[in-house]
Amino acid sequence: MSKIPIGLPRCAIISARKQEGSGIQLCAALWPCQHITCEIELFVDKGLFIVFEGGEGSGKSTQAECLLQRLLDAGHQAVLVREPGTTTLGLYLREYLKSKRPLTLESELLLFAAARAQLVAEEIRPTLERGINVVADRYTGSTVAYQGSGEGSVAM
Ligand SMILES: Nc1ncnc2c1ncn2[C@@H]1O[C@H](COP(=O)(O)OP(=O)(O)O)[C@@H](O)[C@H]1O
Numbered sequence: 001m002s003k004i005p006i007g008l009p010r011c012a013i014i015s016a017r018k019q020e021g022s023g024i025q026l027c028a029a030l031w032p033c034q035h036i037t038c039e040i041e042l043f044v045d046k047g048l049f050i051v052f053e054g055g056e057g058s059g060k061s062t063q064a065e066c067l068l069q070r071l072l073d074a075g076h077q078a079v080l081v082r083e084p085g086t087t088t089l090g091l092y093l094r095e096y097l098k099s100k101r102p103l104t105l106e107s108e109l110l111l112f113a114a115a116r117a118q119l120v121a122e123e124i125r126p127t128l129e130r131g132i133n134v135v136a137d138r139y140t141g142s143t144v145a146y147q148g149s150g151e152g153s154v155a156m
């Protein structure tokens with residue numbers, strides 16, 4: 001575990017599990033940012049996939065940008081992605097989703113899923129395949145939290 005090149009001195013690894021295939025997934029809690037989580041996937045010979053999740057205003061974007069800068073400063077290649085966003089479709093759907101137009105929960109879920117599918121295909125997967133680290137500001141945890149819980153949530 002000490003060989004993982006994430007350079008986060010205040011990062012406490014709280015769990016690790018083997019993924020299907022070659023990956024190991026680590027779940028980390030950042031201190032003192034107690035309201036966000038940072039999830040790291042390590043794939044042999046591929047980039048790290050590092051996800052920040054948390055409520056609005058909890059500090060995800062700030063910490064994701066700090067980590068990106070730190071990785072770059074340490075000589076690692078890394079890119080930052082944001083959900084929904086980053087791709088042309090993601091940015092388009094972000095505007096639509098923020099526009100407060102009437103949407104069923106199912107439609108909302110599918111629009112977030114469409115933005116993610118495009119992001120994975122266009123950016124996340126090819127970048128990781130090239131051995132470049134990806135830092136993500138939100139990912140599937142947001143969908144589980146926002147569309148998958150609470151009253152009237154969508155069954156997933
Ligand atoms: N560790 C921190 N300590 C204090 N303030 C912070 C910290 N991280 C972020 N902030 C501030 O909190 C606010 C929300 O941060 P932001 O990164 O935009 O959150 P999010 O992306 O989760 O919405 C910003 O004003 C930011 O400067």
Ligand SMILES: Cc1cn([C@H]2C[C@H](O)[C@@H](COP(=O)(O)OP(=O)(O)O)O2)c(=O)[nH]c1=O
Binds near residue numbers: 055083144
């Ligand atoms: C990725 C994702 C985001 N969201 C929501 C959470 C946020 O309210 C919004 C994204 O807005 P954003 O401005 O990125 O949030 P933040 O203030 O945390 O930076 O979309 C979902 O409901 N489902 C999802 O799958």
